[in-house]
Amino acid sequence: MTSKELLYIEDALGHENFMKSCATKTSGKLTDSTLSSYMGELAQKHTDLANKFLNLL
Numbered sequence: 515m516t517s518k519e520l521l522y523i524e525d526a527l528g529h530e531n532f533m534k535s536c537a538t539k540t541s542g543k544l545t546d547s548t549l550s551s552y553m554g555e556l557a558q559k560h561t562d563l564a565n566k567f568l569n570l571l
Contacts, residue, residue, distance in 0.1 A: 515571075523567050523570055523571065526567050527564055527567050527568070530560045530561075530563045530564035530567065531560075531564060533556075533560045534557050534560035534561050534564065537553045537554070537556040537557035537560060538553075538554075538557045540553050541553035541554045541557060
């Protein structure tokens with residue numbers, strides 16, 4: 515794997531972790547249970563995507 519490809523994966527991991535963090539924080543602040551549950555699902559989706567990027571290494 516080239517250094518450019520590694521930088522791309524590192525950047526993508528950073529974005530996925532940021533999105534997971536945002537979704538998790540937002541889910542905890544929402545009073546609407548349906549919307550809160552949806553944000554929890556988004557957090558899980560971003561966790562899964564981050565894991566897929568890690569598996570490339």
